[in-house]
Amino acid sequence: EPEVTQTPSHQVTQMGQEVILRCVPISNHLYFYWYRQILGQKVEFLVSFYNNEISEKSEIFDDQFSVERPDGSNFTLKIRSTKLEDSAMYFCASTRVGQPQHFGDGTRLSIL
Amino acid sequence: SQQGEEDPQALSIQEGENATMNCSYKTSINNLQWYRQNSGRGLVHLILIRSNEREKHSGRLRVTLDTSKKSSSLLITASRAADTASYFCATDASTGGFKTIFGAGTRLFVKA
Numbered sequence: 774e775p776e777v778t779q780t781p782s783h784q785v786t787q788m789g790q791e792v793i794l795r796c797v798p799i800s801n802h803l804y805f806y807w808y809r810q811i812l813g814q815k816v817e818f819l820v821s822f823y824n825n826e827i828s829e830k831s832e833i834f835d836d837q838f839s840v841e842r843p844d845g846s847n848f849t850l851k852i853r854s855t856k857l858e859d860s861a862m863y864f865c866a867s868t869r870v871g872q873p874q875h876f877g878d879g880t881r882l883s884i885l
Numbered sequence: 886s887q888q889g890e891e892d893p894q895a896l897s898i899q900e901g902e903n904a905t906m907n908c909s910y911k912t913s914i915n916n917l918q919w920y921r922q923n924s925g926r927g928l929v930h931l932i933l934i935r936s937n938e939r940e941k942h943s944g945r946l947r948v949t950l951d952t953s954k955k956s957s958s959l960l961i962t963a964s965r966a967a968d969t970a971s972y973f974c975a976t977d978a979s980t981g982g983f984k985t986i987f988g989a990g991t992r993l994f995v996k997a
Contacts, residue, residue, distance in 0.1 A: 777927075804983055806983070806985065808987075814989075815973070815987050815988060815989045815990055816922075816928065816973060816975075816987040817987070818984055818985055818986060818987070821983035821984060821985075823983060828983045828984075829983055829984040831984075864927055864928065866928075871916075872933075873918055873930035873933045874918075874930065874985065875930070876920075876927040876928045876929070876930075877927055878926055878927040879926075879927050
């Protein structure tokens, strides 16, 4: 069964540095999402992406965040200048309309 | 703002017993989904129930939806130790965008 894959599985970055998290959605899916889960807390919606543009974004998704689908297969989340509070698991998901979302196993981001 | 909230926050039962988790939300929805998350892993979709459905079954899972009360329940029958995980409800708003809001989750522990 096709899967959503995320790389890297663990990213350690110094505060203030830029980080790019990568996702390869399922190939025939058209809707893409990023979520964040701080340790022990709930999954928080960050952004959804459809037709090469952002569909919805949350209050968390401020100017430090951006998403891109550079080559038709990868879907990336960039954090421009990381803060300690950005430490979390970041999950990518993809779907087709009316179908459940398929999640990757996440990237654990640790900001030092 | 739309929010899914589960109760109980944690549930500990013996193998073979049934587990019931509840979810409430605040705004109109297109559908409601239940996901499972094993510790440190991504979310796995369990079941999706549309706003015009009242009950849905999948194996040992039974989900109900009451849109008048803005609530849903997930019943796991004949629980197994392998069912130990966190369970989240998630709602897709009927606002035209693509924004999925997760609840805080129920941590289920099934004792062998």
